[in-house]
Amino acid sequence: MQLCIALDLPTKEENLALVSKVKNYDVWLKVGLRTYIRDGEEFLKALKTINPNFKIFLDLKLYDIPNTMADAAESIMGLGVDMFNIHASAGKRAMQTVMQRLEKYEKRPLVLAVTALTSFSEDEFRDVYEADIATKANQFAQDAKEAGLDGVVCSAYESLAIKNITNENFMTLTPGIRPFGEDAGDQKRVADVAFAQEQKVDFIVVGRPIYQAQDPAKVVEKILAQL
Numbered sequence: 001m002q003l004c005i006a007l008d009l010p011t012k013e014e015n016l017a018l019v020s021k022v023k024n025y026d027v028w029l030k031v032g033l034r035t036y037i038r039d040g041e042e043f044l045k046a047l048k049t050i051n052p053n054f055k056i057f058l059d060l061k062l063y064d065i066p067n068t069m070a071d072a073a074e075s076i077m078g079l080g081v082d083m084f085n086i087h088a089s090a091g092k093r094a095m096q097t098v099m100q101r102l103e104k105y106e107k108r109p110l111v112l113a114v115t116a117l118t119s120f121s122e123d124e125f126r127d128v129y130e131a132d133i134a135t136k137a138n139q140f141a142q143d144a145k146e147a148g149l150d151g152v153v154c155s156a157y158e159s160l161a162i163k164n165i166t167n168e169n170f171m172t173l174t175p176g177i178r179p180f181g182e183d184a185g186d187q188k189r190v191a192d193v194a195f196a197q198e199q200k201v202d203f204i205v206v207g208r209p210i211y212q213a214q215d216p217a218k219v220v221e222k223i224l225a226q227l
């Protein structure tokens with residue numbers, strides 16, 4: 001299991017300061033929608049300047065018509081990131097179109113499909129998708145696997161079932177990890193590191209517990225010790 005740090009701070013300078021504090025650790029860095037819109041490609045380059053061995057997860061959750069998603073995915077190829085994600089609810093054809101567009105590249109980033117956002121409660125999810133989270137997450141994961149993606153974004157509570165209906169090598173990435181029982185904030189389906197390990201999660205995303213700490217590097221070290 002690998003640690004992915006969410007760079008969700010209000011300014012580029014704060015994010016870069018955080019990254020500088022953890023530059024000696026073998027971690028992934030998650031660049032989300034706000035950060036990328038605000039700071040762009042130059043920010044990605046700055047991260048690699050701090051440590052060229054950092055791996056970058058571009059968390060934009062692409063969701064559009066199939067050809068537009070494939071166009072965007074191809075543009076992402078030029079950014080030098082190591083992983084990005086798309087929405088499974090865009091449909092199986094959209095996922096297939098993205099992966100077919102990337103076939104011509106000798107080396108490509110990992111591509112994951114978002115199943116159910118971890119901010120959803122069961123009732124909220126049902127209002128939108130007219131199904132329970134577990135059932136729909138399994139369906140989305142199966143569609144993503146058949147479309148050729150590398151894995152899915154899900155909560156820790158869906159990870160093991162998804163592995164069972166796909167295979168052990170189909171990756172799961174779980175946001176909403178609170179490693180030491182911290183407040184859930186705006187997340188609904190949170191879990192700790194031990195539970196994520198039991199559920200065979202491949203990547204855990206940790207944000208607030210790291211960047212709100214007085215000593216972020218110490219928190220990262222404690223998390224990595226559990227992995």
